[in-house]
Amino acid sequence: MASYVVMEPPEGGPEQAVLVRDGFALLAFIMPFLWFLWHRMWLEALAAFAAALLIGALGTVEGWSVAATVASLCLSLFVALEARNLRVAMLARRGWSEWGIVDAASRDEAETRYMSGLLSEGAEARNETTAPPAFTEKPLPGRVSGRTHEPALGLFTYPGAR
Incomplete structure (x- = not known):
């Protein structure tokens, strides 16, 4: 199963x-x-381009070609591991809010679980005015985790999360 971070737009x-x-x-x-440019992450693309230029310049210095190759692989590995978290941080900077984390086997299943979580939130809001529930049920593992503020896997936490 994969984890999906659900980001809601400020408008819409x-x-x-x-x-x-x-x-x-x-x-x-x-x-x-190019991955950063595709996702409209301009600052991250500029930083990746500058780092690539710096590492390329380091590779032209005699005796530093192996170190430049290792540094380039390390940079690419770091970007590949943190790219999705950087995308979430970019969306948060642009005013998007984190709804929560959904665990699902596929993207379609994650969308379904997200929508069912929205429907259950709406039903809970309507039921609060009538009568309290007879019992409270804890969510099962692998279900919609709701509006949690815990970071997903990665090196960075999300802005505003504590």
């Missing part, structure tokens, strides 16, 4: 929410600069 409904899968981004490993 839940149908415009973005599900960002947590995990290794192969295309970000192969071509980090």
Whole structure:
């Protein structure tokens, strides 16, 4: 199962929410600069381009070609591991809010679980005015985790999360 971070736009409904899968981004490993540009992450693309230029310049110095190769692989590995978390941070900078984390086997299943979580939140809000529930049920593992503020796997925490 994979974890998906659900980001809701500042304007618009839940149908415009973005599900960002947590995990290794192969295309970000192969071509980090272009991956950042594709996702409109301008600052990250500029930083990746500057780092690539610096490492390339280091590789032209005599005796540093092996170190430059290792540094380039390390940079690509770091970007591939953290690209999805950087995308979530970029969306948060642009005013998007984190709804929560959904565990699912596929993207379609994650969307279904997200929508069912929205429906259950709406039903709970309507039931609060009538009568309290007879018992409270804890969510099962692998279900919608709701509006948690815990970071997903990765090196960075999300802005505003504590």
